[in-house]
Each structure stands twice: as structure tokens, then as C-alpha cells.
Amino acid sequence: MASEKIQKMRDQILNGPIEKTLLVLAGPLIVNNLVQVVYNITDTFWLGKLGREALSAPGTVWPIIGTLMALGMGFATAGFAFVGQYIGAEKYEKANRSAGALYSLMLLFSTATAVISLAVLPYALHFMKVTPNVYPYAKAYAQVVFAGVPLSFAFMAFSALMRASGDTKTPVKISMLTVGMNIVLDPIFIFFLGLGVEGAAIATLLSNGVGAIIGARILTSGKASLHLTRETLKPDFEFYSRIFHVGLPSAVGQSANSFGFVVLTRVIYGYGDVVYAAYTITTRLVNFITSIARGVSMAMGTMIAQNVGAENYDRAKKIAERAMVINFLIASSAIIIVGLFRVPIFRVFLDDPAVIAQSEYVLKYFLISVPFFNGIFVVVTRTFSSAGHTKKSMILSMLRLWGLRIPLSYVFGYVPAIMLSLTVLGHEVSIRIPLAELFGMSSKGVFFGMGMSNFLAALVAFLWFMRGSWMKRIIEEK
Template sequence: MANIEKAREEILSGSIEKTLIRLAYPLIINNLVQVMYNLTDTFWLAKLGRAELSAPGTVWPLLWFMISIGSGFAVAGFAMVSQYVGAGEYKKASKVAGSLYSLLLALSTIIAFLGILISPLALKFIKVTPDVYPYALKYMKIVFGGIPIALTLYAFNFILRAVGDTKTPVKVNILTILLNIILDPVFIFGLNYGVLGAALATVISEGTGSVIGGYLLFTGRVSIKLSLEDLSPDIKLYIKTFKIGLPASISESTNSFGFVLLNRIIYTYGTVAFATYTITNRLTNFMFAFADGISQAMGTMVGQNVGAEKYERAKEIAIKAMLTNFLILIFGTMLFIIFREEIFRFFINDPGILKESEKVVKYFAASFPFFGIFSAVTNVFASAGHTKKNLTLGLIRLWGLRIPLSYYLGKTLKDSAGVWIGMGLSNVIAALVGFLWFLKGSWMRRIVE
């Protein structure tokens, strides 16, 4: 409790810049290690070929779609826990955290079962090319079976970040990611499991992290302790969680389904275009590791300051985080453009993919800094508990802009360049709309009593 009180005081009254850095740097390290794993995964699978390389990228939006049903409620739990801590209501914060944990465990078990059942139909829906299909199906069934593991680990991260502890989740995540990096080549090549080995390595590693996270939460070895009583059903609290979390779940699921459709659009231009998209995602994730860490730390600070009704301080925190993100991503984008050929050749020396990557740089890369602003704005809305705003903003970016622009520009130009242009425009326009909405200040109202 003393640790929570100390962190709360710093978040509510300390130097914004110093506190933001203190909270952000463990998250940035965590994100970088996660990216290094993704890059390692991509590196090993690229040694098997284009089809194997494309399998995780194909499955990712489908997995995101299934997980998003539960992750929206994690967003609601984060908002309530952080705001209760900001208001000094620590017992209520523990009760919300416990309810979130048990709710996600129950939901994720159902989601995993349904996900495995629909796997073949889902892959056929997005028109996966025949060479990729068998690999994607194997990968998909394994990682869908691990959804309960992924969501309970997700809950552990959200709960501790909400109370201002960003270091402990990072230590657990780094352990799981390093284990994953070790297991990847062993399972893919040593045991000759190929793509299936990459999926098994992911589930085993996340399972280890989930067990450790649960142990820390229920033994009180972290700043918040959960009891069996906290896990007991609380209908009133569940109703409130659903009320706040449902828009976030709808937002996440509609966004993820939108990316499923985007995969379908990209696949119409062949495996080369999709493999290029997969590598591009891995590379941009490296840049966004810094911006996401800043946004996540900002979310903790905004949530607690909104809970304490310090709205102007919350706004100042958000603006400083957005400016930082924008500058970081400008620098990262410049490096991406300058060293584009060397970076792509590191993964796979494929003339078709190298040629396609020229279009990525020409039509898509300039929008990356704007996505940093968009990400920060959505984190502000989520941390304040105003999830309907996130839902609307997400629908505008993906369904109002990205999908129709990518589809029609691709058809009009009869080239994948149209897809990259559509994706870039969606980032820029959505960021500007989100920033103007943020400035209106309608999010400056807490959701807890």
C-alpha cells in the first residue's frame, strides 16, 4: 500500500516529464524486447520461405479479433482501477482488479473454443493463398488454444500498470519473451515442427508468464494483492464493467475484423505483397515500441489524474506525450526510409519483396508519426473511461477511411500502391480528427464515484 501511495503522489503532483520517463522506460524496454522476439520469429520463418513467413501475419488479425472481445473489458478495468487509485480508494481498486481477472479467465475459455472451431472458415474468408493456407491453419489452432493464457497475462499487465507499477510486468514479460526466443529455433528447426513450432513456443512462453503473474498477484509480492474474495462474482460491478468495456470491445473487434478484411485486400495482390506487409509491420512495431511506451505511461498518469479530478494536469500530460511521440516517430521514419533496402534484405533477399518495399516507403511511411498522435489520443480516451469515443474514432480510421480507400485506390490504380496510399491517408486524417476531438475536452470527466 505504501508503494501505491508513493507512486500516486508522484503521478498527481510530481514533475510530469520525470514521472512520464520513469513510468515509460520499463514499458519501452518491454516493447523493444517484444519486437525483438517478433523480428526473430520473422527471421527464422523467412528461412523456410514466403508462405511460412506469411502465416503469423495472416493469423494475427484473426487472433486479435477473438482476443478483442475480452480485451475491451481489460480497458474498462484499467480505467476503473487507475481512477480508484487516483481517488485513494484502494480496496475498491483491488475488487475491480479481482473481478477483471476472473471475468477474463471465463470469457477467454469460451473464446478459445469458438476460435478453434471457426479457424478453417476464417482463413477461407480472407482468401488466403493456397501455399500459405496449411501453415496458417496449423499456427492458428495452436495460438487460439492459448487465448486464456494470453488474456490472463494481459490482465496482469493492465492491473499493475493501472496502479503505477510498470517495472514488474516488464520483468515477467522479458522472461517470457527470452524463453520464446530460445524455444523458437529449437521447435522450428531442432524438432522440425516448422510453423507449428513457432506457435507452440509462443503458447508455452506466455503460459509461463501467466502462471508467474498469477502467483505474484495472489501472494501479495507486488503493490496490489488479490484474494479469492476479490474473484467472487459481483453482478453490480460486472454490469458497470460491461457498460464501460462493451464499446471498447466493439471498437477492438471491429478494428481487428477490419484488418482481417485488409488482409483479404492485400492478398489479392499476391503472396509477395502480403509478405512485404508482414515485414513492414514488424519494422514499424520497432519504432512504435518507443511511442507505445510513452502512450501507455501517459495512460496511467491520465487515469489517476482524472480519478483525482485534476483534469488540466491530465491534459498537459497528454499533450507532452503526443509531442514526444511525434518527434520520436519522425526520427524513426527517416531511418526506415534511408536504410529500407538493407533492412528488408536482412530478412529475405527476394527481388519481388524489395521492389514492393519501395512502394511502402513512397506511399505509406510518411504517415507513421501521425499514427503516434492517434495512438496517444485513444490512450487518453481509454484511460479516462470514455470508450465510446475510442469506438467512434476507430470506426472512422478503419471503416470510414482505411478499408474503402485501400480497396478503391487499389482498384483504380490497379496496383498495390493504392493500398499503401489508402493506409497512409487513414493514419493522417484519423490523427487530425482525434487531436481536434481531444482538444474539445469532453473526456475530462471521471467514471468512478
């Protein structure tokens, strides 16, 4: 029976060795993340053969896609917390009802998201100050991807539900299949059929469609830990309201976060598409190496949700703390590797001296802060959201991007200096503080501001985590 599968995994999550359980849950997720990043790197590799402009197109439009999809991700996060906590509390029938309500809500919501995405696309690209060279490529890519948003939402819901139940293997198997399809289809659509950037987007859409269909079939077959039926898939407005109540802060936070990257893209493009191309390649390389850390964080989220549901708060805190140490060490190793092999790796993707020169600044001023972001900030925000305290994760995310990253990147990238007037012993003293001038009024200042935002946000997140105000479950007591 499905409940027996859930019960077995629940016992390990609540009582088993923390590191071993983290590894069991994280293993498939790490593989999935690595496979996903391999696809992104493959995509970058093929598009790089078309030139700098084509290579920059996916990275340019993903902040727009993410802004709208983040709304769905916020509700998926809420559904994940409810399902995981119901399982932790051994309320399996409610877990199934919650899963069905979440899935049906995501299908309805995604259709509206796709329409809105297509409508705002031209305005968003102009707002981001996308250069004329990149604009046609970015627009062509985005139009195809937006059409497949409902498919992406469906698979997003499927993956969240499987993880909440402790099943991290099934979504990974499907992801490996779809990514494999994507890797094979990319060169066919891009070069053989001559569709260029649009071909890469079509390959993504078709692969996502296969994943969504398989995921839906598994959830409705009765063979998975959770079982969706016509009854559980019926609109449940009472539960919708609960998802909105818990999920809205997360949705708003993630959307604001994604829109912040739209603004940040505008800031980076202020120094041209060479700088943005360097930023795109470098971050994708780091994503490849830090996939292990992200897998650990996702596995930790499952353990947090179920332990909070069972009111094992001390264990939940220990799980998060150990995840912080593991992720910090992994991310630090990632930065060292990228730093050592930066130039030869870049030449594989784009043998452009100007882009390679810019990559040094991305590494020196920004990427050194990644261990604090992955090791502390990501773990804390996922801990808060998995416990159902989405307002806390929303505040942290908005603080990092809107309160720190965007202002600091702009100030150190574009504001030459500021003047301060002070009265000392009755005499007025003027002090000139150089800002962007420290970095030669160049892209260095932008990346320095981005790095500082990660250091400061990690500090705030850690202090809030230690207060322990997140250690309270959100499901009803009865």
C-alpha cells in the same frame, strides 16, 4: 503495506514533473516493447528461412486472433480505468475489489474465446482470400495459438492491473523472461524438432503459460501493489455489469478494428503473397523503432487514469499534449531510419527481389503517415479510454478503419476511375476522376489509401481531443 506503495507512486503521478514521471513509467514499458518486437523480428527471421509462405503465416492469422482477443482487451481497458481512477481517488479497497473482479471475468471470458476462435478459423482464412501456398501454414500456426488464448488473457489482465497501480516494472521483468524463452525455443521447435511454423506457435504457447502462472502468483501473494484473494476473485456480477457498461464499447471497437484488419488482409492479398510479405516485414521493422512511442503512450495512460480519478483535468490534458509531441518526433525518426536502410535490412530477413521492390511502395505511400498515427491518433484514443470514455475511442477506431482505411485502400487499389456529371451554365459536363489508375492499378493504391486514413483520422482525433469532453471521471462520487 500495498497501499503505501500505491500512495507513493500516486503522489508522483499527480504532483511530480510530467516528463520525469512519464520517463519513470515509460522506461520499463519501452524495454518491454523492444523485447517483444525483438522476438517478433526473431520469429520472422527464423520463419523466413522456411520461405515466403511460412514467414507470412503469423501476420496472416494475427488479425483473426486479435478480433476475438480484442473483446478481452476491451474489458481489460475498462478494468484499467476503474482501478486507476480508484487509486487516484484514494479508494484502495475498491481498487482491489475491482482488480479481482476483472481477473476472474477475464479467465471466464477467455475460455469461450478460445473455443470460438478454433470454430471460426477455416471460414476466416477463406474469407481473407489467403493464397493456397500460405493457407496450410496459417492454419497450423493459428490452431496452436488459439489453444493458448486463456493464458494470454490472464497475462493481459495482470499487466493491465499492474500498470493501473503505477507498477510498470514487474510485468516487464516477466515479459523479458518469456520472450527470452521464446527466442531460445523458436529454433529448437522449428528446426531441431522439425515442427516448422507449428513449432513457432508451440514456443509462444509455452512462454505465455509461464508468464501467466508467474503473474497469477504475484497478484495472489500480497507482495504487489494490488492483492487478489479468494474474496476479491469471487464472481461480482454488479461489478461485471459496470465493466460491461464501460468496456463493451472498447471491446466492440477493438474487435471491429481487428476484424477490419481481416478485411484489409483480404484487400492486400488481392495483389498476392509477395505484397503481403513486404507489408509484414516493413511494419515489424517500424514497430521495433516506434516501441519507445508506444511505451510513452502506455505510461501516459496510467497518468491520465489517476489524474482524472483525482479530477486533475488540466494536468491530464497537459500530459496528453506532451505525449503527442514526444511520440510524433520518435515516430518521424523511425520512418527516416527505415527509409535509409530499407534494402539491406530486408535482405537479412528475405533476400527476395520482388518483396524488396514492394517494400518501397509500403514506405513511400503508407509509412510516412505513421508519425500522425502514433503521435496523435494513438495518444488521443488512449487518453479517451484511460479516462473511461470508451465510446469515444471506439468511434475513432472504427472511423479510422471502417470509415477511412478500408474504403480508401479498396478505392485507390481497385476502382479505376469514377465519372461525375455536373451542370455548368446550362450544359452537362462529365468529369472523369482517376483513382486506382493514378497508381497503375497496383498495390501502390492500396498503401496510399492506408496512408490517407492515418492523416485524416489523426486530424479528427485531435479536434475531438481539444473539445475536452473526455475530462470527466467514471467512478462513483460516494
